[in-house]
Amino acid sequence: MYVKTLIFAVLCCVASAAFATPRIQHWQSASGAKVLFVEDHDLPMLDVAVNFPAGNSFDAADTSGVAALTHHLLDLGSEGMSEDDIARGIADIGAQLGGSFDQDRASISLRTLSSTLERDRALEIMARVIQRPQFRGEVMSREKIRVIAALKEAETKPENISDKAFRKAVFGTHPYALPISGEVESVEKIFVQELQDFYSTHYLASAAVVAIMGDVSRAQAEAIAQQLTSRLPVGAAPSALPEVARIVASEQRIAHPASQSHILVGAPGMSRSDPDYFALYVGNYILGGGGFVSRLMNEVREKRGLAYSVYSYFMPMQKPGAFQIGLQTKKEQADEALRLVRKTLADFVANGPTEKELVAARQNIVGGFPLRIDSNRKILEYLSVIGFYDLPLSYLDDFTHKIEQVTVAQIRGAFARHIDPMAMATVIVGAPEVEAKQEVTK
Amino acid sequence: MLITRFGARDMRVYLLGIVLLFGATAQAEVFERTLANGLKVIVKEDHRAPVVVQQIWYKTGSMDERTGVTGIAHVLEHLMFKGTRAVPAGEFSRRIAAAGGRENAFTSYDYTAYFQQLHKSSLPLAMQLESDRMQNLLLSPVEFAKELKVVMEERRWRTDDNAHALLQETMMATIFQQHPYHHPVIGWMSDVESLTVGDARAWYKRWYAPNNATLVVAGDVRAEDVFALAQRYYGSIPRRSMARERTYIEPAQIGIKRLVVKAPAELPHLVMSFHAPVLSKPDEDWEPYALEILAGVLDGNESARLNKHLVREQQLASGVGAGYDSFSRGPGLFVLEATPSAGKTVIDVEAALRNEIAKLVQDGVSEEELRRVKAQVTASEVYKRDSLFYQAMQIGQMESIGLGHRTIPLMLERLQAVTAEQVRKVAQTYFQDDNLTVATLDPQPLSGKPKQAPQGASHVR
Numbered sequence: 001m002y003v004k005t006l007i008f009a010v011l012c013c014v015a016s017a018a019f020a021t022p023r024i025q026h027w028q029s030a031s032g033a034k035v036l037f038v039e040d041h042d043l044p045m046l047d048v049a050v051n052f053p054a055g056n057s058f059d060a061a062d063t064s065g066v067a068a069l070t071h072h073l074l075d076l077g078s079e080g081m082s083e084d085d086i087a088r089g090i091a092d093i094g095a096q097l098g099g100s101f102d103q104d105r106a107s108i109s110l111r112t113l114s115s116t117l118e119r120d121r122a123l124e125i126m127a128r129v130i131q132r133p134q135f136r137g138e139v140m141s142r143e144k145i146r147v148i149a150a151l152k153e154a155e156t157k158p159e160n161i162s163d164k165a166f167r168k169a170v171f172g173t174h175p176y177a178l179p180i181s182g183e184v185e186s187v188e189k190i191f192v193q194e195l196q197d198f199y200s201t202h203y204l205a206s207a208a209v210v211a212i213m214g215d216v217s218r219a220q221a222e223a224i225a226q227q228l229t230s231r232l233p234v235g236a237a238p239s240a241l242p243e244v245a246r247i248v249a250s251e252q253r254i255a256h257p258a259s260q261s262h263i264l265v266g267a268p269g270m271s272r273s274d275p276d277y278f279a280l281y282v283g284n285y286i287l288g289g290g291g292f293v294s295r296l297m298n299e300v301r302e303k304r305g306l307a308y309s310v311y312s313y314f315m316p317m318q319k320p321g322a323f324q325i326g327l328q329t330k331k332e333q334a335d336e337a338l339r340l341v342r343k344t345l346a347d348f349v350a351n352g353p354t355e356k357e358l359v360a361a362r363q364n365i366v367g368g369f370p371l372r373i374d375s376n377r378k379i380l381e382y383l384s385v386i387g388f389y390d391l392p393l394s395y396l397d398d399f400t401h402k403i404e405q406v407t408v409a410q411i412r413g414a415f416a417r418h419i420d421p422m423a424m425a426t427v428i429v430g431a432p433e434v435e436a437k438q439e440v441t442k
Numbered sequence: 443m444l445i446t447r448f449g450a451r452d453m454r455v456y457l458l459g460i461v462l463l464f465g466a467t468a469q470a471e472v473f474e475r476t477l478a479n480g481l482k483v484i485v486k487e488d489h490r491a492p493v494v495v496q497q498i499w500y501k502t503g504s505m506d507e508r509t510g511v512t513g514i515a516h517v518l519e520h521l522m523f524k525g526t527r528a529v530p531a532g533e534f535s536r537r538i539a540a541a542g543g544r545e546n547a548f549t550s551y552d553y554t555a556y557f558q559q560l561h562k563s564s565l566p567l568a569m570q571l572e573s574d575r576m577q578n579l580l581l582s583p584v585e586f587a588k589e590l591k592v593v594m595e596e597r598r599w600r601t602d603d604n605a606h607a608l609l610q611e612t613m614m615a616t617i618f619q620q621h622p623y624h625h626p627v628i629g630w631m632s633d634v635e636s637l638t639v640g641d642a643r644a645w646y647k648r649w650y651a652p653n654n655a656t657l658v659v660a661g662d663v664r665a666e667d668v669f670a671l672a673q674r675y676y677g678s679i680p681r682r683s684m685a686r687e688r689t690y691i692e693p694a695q696i697g698i699k700r701l702v703v704k705a706p707a708e709l710p711h712l713v714m715s716f717h718a719p720v721l722s723k724p725d726e727d728w729e730p731y732a733l734e735i736l737a738g739v740l741d742g743n744e745s746a747r748l749n750k751h752l753v754r755e756q757q758l759a760s761g762v763g764a765g766y767d768s769f770s771r772g773p774g775l776f777v778l779e780a781t782p783s784a785g786k787t788v789i790d791v792e793a794a795l796r797n798e799i800a801k802l803v804q805d806g807v808s809e810e811e812l813r814r815v816k817a818q819v820t821a822s823e824v825y826k827r828d829s830l831f832y833q834a835m836q837i838g839q840m841e842s843i844g845l846g847h848r849t850i851p852l853m854l855e856r857l858q859a860v861t862a863e864q865v866r867k868v869a870q871t872y873f874q875d876d877n878l879t880v881a882t883l884d885p886q887p888l889s890g891k892p893k894q895a896p897q898g899a900s901h902v903r
Contacts, residue, residue, distance in 0.1 A: 042490050043827055083754065087745035091814050094821025113821055146753075146760045149784050153708040156888055158603065257706055257888055258603040260595070291544070292523070292535035302532060305591030308599055328599050360540055367542020370561050374491035375828045 021396040022379050024386070025218060032206035033229035036383040036393075037221045038213045040376065046114045046214040047380045048123070050130055050228055051388045053318075054106035054202035056182075057175035057241055065182020066190055069140070069147065070198045071099060071106040076139045079132035083139060086125060095122040097129070103176050104318045105388055106202075109380070114215035123224060130203070131231040135195040144187055151184050158262040158328075162429040165252055166264040169425035170322050174244050205232035211383035213376050244268045244320045249423050253431030261334035261430040262326075265341055267423060269314040269323030272389040276414035278402045280314055283411035285361045286353045287345070288312025288325060293360065299344050300327060306337045312345075318389070323419060331432040338428070346421040352412030366400045472837070472847060473665035475672075479681040480653025483672045484837055484847060486660035488830055494661030495830050496568045497557040498576070499838040501656070502649040504629070505551045505622040505772055506688075513629015514637055514645045516549040517593055521642055522556065523547075524585040526578035531585055534571055541567050551623055552771040553842035559831065562662045569675040576655070577679050579646055586639040594635070597628050605705035605883055609713065613881035616701045617715055621692040623772050651682035656841040660834040692773055699879040707885035709760070712788040713779040714795060716877045718766060718868075720774035724849040724856070730768035731856045732864040733776060733872070738815035739807050739865065740764035740778070740798070745814075747798060748778070758786050758794050771843045776872060788882050799873045806866035819857050 022038040029035050033050075056067040075097055076083040090097045095112040108130055112122035154160035164179055171177035181187070210225045247267055256262075270280050281289075288296035288311050300310040307327040315321030325345065329337045353361070373379050373396065386395050471487045504515045525531035538545045543560035558568040601607040611626045618624040628634070657676065659668045695717060721730040740748050741764035748762040759780040766776045778798075780791035826832055837847040 043824065045824055045828070084745055084750060087743060087750075088814070091743035091745055092817055094817040094819075096825075111825060113824060118821075142754070142757055145757075145784055149709060149760045149781075156706055156708050156885075255888075259598045260603055290539060292532075293539045298532075301592055303588075305588040306595070308592055308596035329595060330598060360536070364539045364542055367540070367561060367564075368544065369542070370491055370493050371542070371544060371559055374493045374830065377828055 022373060024383065024393050024396075025221075026387075026393055027222070029210070029222070029225040029229055031208070031226060031229040031232065032234075033208035033210050033225060033232075034387050035210045035212065035221070035225040036387045037211075037218070037225075038379055038383065039216070039218060039221070040213065040379075041215050043376065044114045044215055045111065045376070046119055046212070046216055047109070047111050047376050048126070048213075048224065048228070049107050049109040049211045049380055049384050050126075051105050051107040051209040051211070051384050052203050053104060053207050053238070053388075054198070055102050055104040056178055056180050057103040057318075058198075058202055058238060059175065059178050059182070061175075061178065061186075063182075063186050063189055063194055064178045065147065065187040066194045066198050067106065067202070068101060068181045069143065069187070069190055070135075070195045070202075071101050071108075072143060072147075073135050073140060073195060074099070074108060074133050075129045076143070077134045077136045078128040079134060081125070081128060086129060089125050090122065093118040093121050095125075097122075097126065101180070102317075103178075103180070103321070105384075107384060119216075123227060127227050127231075130228055133199060135192045135199070137192050140190075140192055140195065144190065147181055147187055148184050151179075151181060151187065158256050158258045158260070158429045161254060161256065162262040162264050162427050165254060165427045165429070166266065166324070166425060167322070169250050169252065169427060170247060170266055170268055172245060172247065174242060174319075176244065176317070176319065176321065200233045201235060202238060203232055204235050204237065205229050206234070207237055208232060209384060209387035211380050211387060213380040213383060241319050247423060247425060249425070251426040252428070254427070254429045256430035258430040259330055260328045261331050261337075261428050261432060262328050263334060263338055263341070264324060264326050264427045265338075265345070265424050266322050266324040267419065267425060268320045270316055270418060271318060271320045272316045272391070274316070274320070276410075276417065277316065279406050279410040279414035280418060282358070282361050282365065282403060282406045283348075283353065283415055284312055284314055284323075285365060286357045286411075287348050290361065290364065293364075295344055295348060295357075296325065296327075296341065299340055300337060304340070306333055306340070310341075331430060334428060334430075334432050338426070342421065342424075345419075345424075349415045349419055349421050352408050352415070355408055358406070358408050358411070362403060362406070365403045369400050473669075474847070475669050477652065477673060477677050479677065479679055480651075481655055481657060481672070481676050481679070482841065483657045483659070483669055483676075484841065485663065485665040485668045486658070486830075486833055486837060487663060487665060488660055488827075488833070489662045491830075492562050492662045493559065493830065494562045494565050494568075494659060494663055495557060495559045495834050496565060496572065497555055497658045497834050497838050498572055499553055499555045499656045499658065499842045500649055501553055501654050501842045501844075503550050503552040503554055503771075504625060504627040506649070507622060507625065507629075509625075510633060511637060511641050512625040512633040513593070513627075514641050515554055516628055517590065517634070517637055518642050518645050519547050519549045519554050519556075520589045520593060521581060521586065521646075522575050522579065524589060525580045525582070526574050527580065528578065529571060529574055531580075531582075534575065537567065537571060543568065549627055551627055553839070555838055555842075557831075557834075565659070565663065565668070566671055566675070569671055573675040573679060576650055576652065576676070579650075581639055581643050581646065583639045586642060590634065590637060593628070594631070597631055597634060600628060601626065602631070605703070605707040605885070606711065608705050609703045609711065609881055609883045612701055612703050613713060613715060613879060616699055616881070617717075617775070617879045618692055618773070621690045621772055648685060651684065652676055652679045653681045654684055656838060658834045658838045658841075660830050660837075690772070695876055695878075698875045700882070701879070702882045702884050704884045704886050706888050707883060709781050710788050710885055711779065711781050711883040712791050712795075713777060713881040714792070715879045715881070716776045716872050716874070718774045718776040718872045720770050720772075721768045721845060721849070721853075724845055724852050728856070728860070728864060729868050729871075730774075731853070732860050732868040733766045734768055734857060735812065735815050735860045736802075736807075736865050736869060737764050737766040737776070738818065739811050742815050742818055747811075748780075748795075751798065752780060752791065752794050756794060757783055759783055759791050769839060769843055769845065792880065799869065802866065802869040803873065807862050809862060812860070812862050812865070816858055816860075819854065823854060
């Protein structure tokens with residue numbers, strides 16, 4: 001059995017080292033947009049995403065929700081097309097128009113068959129949605145009401161209440177503290193003009209990052225990128241985000257009738273360009289990112305049965321996003337679980353991982369690399385992220401090598417530089433036996 | 443309903459538009475062989491990336507439980523990670539992780555499944571571990587007691603503190619009087635609390651056998667190699683005599699049912715569930731295919747009827763949905779749901795949904811709507827080939843509910859053949875009050891103080 005295992009281990013390493021990463025082509029479109037393209041004809045389909053620095057961190061605090069509503073309304077009416085025309089046009093050819101939205105990035109994505117008829121029609125609609133949106137008053141009024149209803153609903157859910165309080169505690173007055181879709185009061189203040197202004201200052205050709213993956217040629221991809229960006233607004237890039245400040249320890253306990261307490265612990269973490277990125281990534285895998293084999297999972301769930309889910313992660317953003325530990329447990333044992341989380345974090349930051357843990361983490365992340373790029377959808381997202389955050393084009397080629405180079409000392413150093421266990425924000429929603437809304441600073 | 447060992451997973455895989463369908467070309471690469479011990483092995487070759495997924499599907503789910511021990515199927519799923527003689531507790535996950543793999547498991551009413559996704563060179567490891575726990579599970583009382591606590595936390599998180607999940611659970615218990623779909627997959631809390639390690643042992647012994655399982659392997663492999671590996675790792679596990687599957691005939695519903703769930707929330711919600719047939723003879727039945735298309739016409743895309751009429755035009759609802767599941771071991775449901783807009787009530791949205799039904803029955807659907815839904819079916823057949831996991835999942839599901847994976851290409855053909863008149867006909871046949879259960883969420887304030895106005899009483903028009 002030993003021999004067999006050894007052989008598998010060797011085979012595995014050889015195989016992943018030899019595994020080819022997709023060849024990324026890169027150029028700047030005449031419009032000024034940045035383009036990343038992977039040509040792949042295995043499946044008769046095409047995936048495209050266009051990304052803009054137009055996430056909700058570009059909102060002003062008193063009108064937060066403008067960025068999200070602008071993104072949301074893009075496919076609800078364009079020049080010459082009603083929302084229904086767009087929806088039917090896309091559905092008639094079996095295409096899928098979607099998007100994603102976070103603090104940094106607003107993106108619009110398309111999946112279509114690559115046969116000429118379908119592809120051309122889908123891209124024509126997408127081009128219009130991105131470049132000729134019409135923010136119609138009646139559509140906006142209706143969607144505002146829906147957004148406000150959803151916000152009010154979210155205010156009753158422990159996971160949303162804790163998330164909102166946590167953001168505030170971690171980011172203070174930084175725009176990363178703003179709720180993704182705004183607040184009830186701020187959304188009420190949004191009108192068509194705000195959306196038009198936000199669109200014309202943030203959906204800029206020069207800031208667009210176009211990702212194209214699938215069954216088209218280089219020449220076709222060039223034409224597509226131009227088609228999707230040549231009529232975008234032109235202007236100066238919005239001013240850069242402020243720096244994220246360090247925080248001091250805080251603890252909030254918020255009453256809620258749920259049977260479980262929802263606990264979040266964290267602080268500002270790392271940016272996409274942080275030199276400690278890989279050390280923190282590998283370290284976090286060991287601490288709470290590695291599913292069933294992490295320290296937090298082992299201590300909280302496997303040894304004591306205190307929670308169904310417990311995790312930690314770094315959200316790498318343009319500026320340092322959150323480092324966050326989360327779990328849910330029945331109220332009576334919330335304090336026990338919280339003590340355990342704090343102790344596990346403090347031990348990890350003080351002593352770092354063991355050599356054995358590092359080897360296991362490396363094996364998983366390196367060995368699992370092929371799973372990260374085994375579909376067009378996953379590769380498309382890498383293209384978007386690499387382009388949007390200005391990561392090297394060799395990011396995927398270098399990935400396993402960078403992971404392999406991380407040492408125990410680097411992880412310890414990186415955590416010491418970024419994470420102070422004595423300066424964590426803690427939020428407990430559905431808190432046990434303590435006055436509601438009480439705020440304690442330690 | 444599908445629940446996993448870790449994390450939330452929205453797998454409403456049966457809604458049309460995301461339904462897994464792949465056609466004759468893709469299907470040509472599916473190979474199957476049954477080992478002497480009854481284990482059916484199905485291989486889907488896909489050479490796009492050097493990865494593989496192994497899934498083992500046991501044809502046993504929560505619907506095979508008896509009253510008083512609900513939740514045992516799902517608890518056993520958790521315990522499958524808790525050790526054998528050769529592979530101690532926690533070691534399964536550690537070895538898969540060390541091979542770069544991802545793994546998990548899920549339980550539904552109809553089946554229980556386990557999977558690993560890895561580099562193709564690690565398939566032997568995955569088979570070695572999976573075959574070991576098919577026959578050698580330890581089921582220690584200490585691990586059992588700890589894991590039961592985890593499952594109770596899971597139930598609190600998933601259901602007890604989730605208004606919509608509570609509504610769903612209460613609704614299923616109301617719709618089905620006798621059929622075990624009456625019980626939630628995760629089990630009733632007091633059942634879970636009183637489960638014993640003996641219950642787990644009995645469940646494992648009764649159902650975990652090669653002749654009650656399907657092994658699905660998809661990825662950059664050769665079918666012959668997989669069959670040889672399967673023979674090597676699973677081939678020696680003895681076949682077991684299986685208890686005969688209990689069949690249930692749910693008594694015919696004899697009048698409309700209504701229920702209300704009060705739970706902390708802001709917005710009310712309404713769900714209308716109609717009994718509906720499921721696919722049993724894929725080459726003869728036509729109604730399930732027509733019902734799938736009907737779900738697509740109502741809610742298959744942004745311009746589908748419910749969104750267009752209720753959300754966009756009439757602005758009665760802030761959200762709508764329609765769903766139908768033609769594949770299951772037990773009885774089927776066609777579900778319509780809506781969340782009223784601010785100032786509107788569940789009475790308003792129920793009236794609006796009934797109006798949509800009346801229009802369907804009276805006027806049927808247009809050729810244009812039909813074409814649109816079929817175009818989406820055709821396209822999703824191509825898109826699904828981008829996900830190895832879902833291709834394997836579709837095969838495993840079809841095998842586990844007894845239809846077999848060859849139904850997949852057949853279904854695609856049959857869906858394309860559905861006519862507008864067939865869609866009208868099934869709407870007329872199944873959207874009947876005697877077939878209907880209406881479930882309403884009556885939102886309660888977090889403070890526990892009584893809601894200002896009785897639910898449904900305010901009519902702002």
